[in-house]
Amino acid sequence: MFLHQLDLTTALRPSLLPEETLLFVQDAVGLYEGKFKIPQYQHGQAYLTSHRTCYVDHNEPRKNSVAIYLKDVEKTEFYAGFLKSSAKITLYPKPLKQLTRGTPLSTTPGSPTTGTPPRHSSPAPAPQQSATWVCPICSFSNPVPSNFDPALASRTPIPPCLACGIKPPTVHVVKAAIAGMSNRPPPGPPPKDTKSGSSVPTPLANGMVSCPRCTLENHPSLSMCEICGAPLATAVDRRLDVARDISRPESPAPSLTPATQSATPECIKISFRQGGEKIFHERLKNALVQRKWLLQSAPPIPKPRPASGTFEDSYSAKFREASVEVERPRVVGIAGLERRGLEQRQNNEAMIGSAFEDLEALMTSAKEIIALAEQFASQANLGTNGNSEASALASQSATALSLVTTKDMLGTGSGSESLYVSELSRNLAEWLTDDTRSVLRKEGGIMTLVDLWAVFNRARGGVELVSPTDFEKAARMWDTLKLPVRLRQFKSGLLVVQGRDRTDEKTIASLLAWLKGLHQELPVTDVTWDWQLYGRGVTAQETAERFGWSVGVATEELEMAEEAGALCREQGLDGIRFWENWLVNTPP
């Protein structure tokens, strides 16, 4: 199964997997299978992400949208186009067997149980040491510590080279570790950028196992080469295979049915009718090299507690066997709490310290730092007890890394400007309807465009800011793109953003319900009229407070209701108050 079902967001963009990032978008593309056009897949947008290539159809996005996992792609081919033939990028799938093998992992990215390789669940006495890094100074191949996680590169201290004692650059080890991890599924083709430890030790006819690195023939029961210490993973591997066989049926892969397996096409071509193919291809190649999806199946981020416990041990890779389940002295009570706090602080200190050493290290540990920043924000909030807005903003800007439709992500075709705007429009809609952030709900379901612009740009964390013009254009496209938010213009010209389901009738109904409730409520101040009969008038400020709107929005909504005849106004010395319209209706 090469083409996968694609889940779309409310804004009809591909819903990204965790860790997945958007790399490029190009509109006006079509799909070919082999040499033939695939009907109904001829006019859409191509999204390149770190994990997938997605096609979202323009006319029938929910029906005709597919994704190709980059991990299933064997190789790509670029065709520059000739006369009337558009430029094309061809994606060749990997052989069928590997596809089926790879799918279960990729289709269940969210579940940590299947995402975690079985290696961790079986306590191997000598963990297989598949990755090595070659010292740039003395070219000695050092083992990568087993508890080294590329995602946590900055946290884990890297031991110096065993031969020359020089500490390697972080990035070097990260690359080696990723390469090593990519070799974990044994049938995978050996990546070119790994120096060693890549191939499976080959059992020879005499029962001896040839070392993949130095070719020494070792006894089959040995797990490491006697000379060079390279892992001879046969024994361990066999066990792992069993473990994998057990765990595989647990992972649901509903899309994978025998009937559709045969439908694997020979190749899929993406035809670029309006340019953008060059950048697309370039980024596709990069994505294939980077192989971000491997990180997804990497071991879950260890909790700070055990990690800090292994802090000292991890310097010496030889004590690795003790590292997974470290026997931390169990201290209970206040002392334990204090100790835990201390460890956490040390841990944070180390992480921040190493993360800001250089830019590359910061990039590798970006996620960590964000998590830390969020944690700090929540702690600071606890301390000051209040100021929730600031902390909300901090966490907003932290999560804003996912907010990415930038101009450099788009092709340079003729429609690149409009594509940018429509992408921004979708992006905005997604962001607004995102339940975890609930930007709109916090504002009472409605907010002015200017406020939204400010919040949005703030959430972008000060980079890739959106210009007001683009922003307004994007907002105006919600209607044409049929997105779940809408832009509304009040009589005064004020532009506000609200959910599509939120109509004037509903607003009026809620206003009236509130005013009706005031008939029962004893007014705070002495009133001279019959408040049980007429209730009382409300100001825009009161309304804003009540519904969580801004005062401007409240005024506009009240005037809208007045216009509709539901309310009437009273001009007093203290401003305008709005009442239920007993001028037209008769009092109850």
Place this chain on the structure above:
Amino acid sequence: MTTASPLPSNFSATSTLPPGATAPSSLPFIPQYSFPPFFTLQPVASTRSSQLSSWSTHIQSYCQHNRIFSLTLVDALNTPLFHNAQIHRRLNLRDAKVILAWMASAEGGNRAEFISTSTTKSKKAASGEEDGGKCWIYWRRPEEWAAALEEWVDRTGQKGTVLTLYEIVEGDASLKEEFWNMDEDLLRKSLAVCVRRGKAQIFGGEGSEGVKFF
């Protein structure tokens, strides 16, 4: 047509009330009168027209109750007509003029008419621009008064007799009628309607006219 009417056009209701009139204790205020937004002119057309007709009803019923035939706006603003002391709300002069202008228009049923003070006969007073803002309130229009007068004359068998204007509005015979104590100018207007219909004839000169109904 004299401008200064000898009859009191102020609103000391009790003094001008006829003895047989309904008790003044229950002023027939419409329910909206105690609704605070009633005293703010509404900007929305539909609400506004409803409000204006409510005001028209209110003014007419108030004037009818208190036997007021003409209003001087500036003075009237401090009366219960435009000032609800109970809820501390009052109508301002501008809005009052708007309301009366509306009443004077065809839309408002011509229930009011501005009395021009400077040029007596010209009818451009309807704009309500002049300072005094004195106007008739037609809780009965002149035509209706004319009909009422004819009916009264018919009922009391005074057809063919000559009646003085004083007799009609101050006399004992009309004591229980609605037009008792009527403004003299308004009476002349109403009688003019009768004359036009050919139901009456006016004799005599200024100040001592007599009228004969056929």
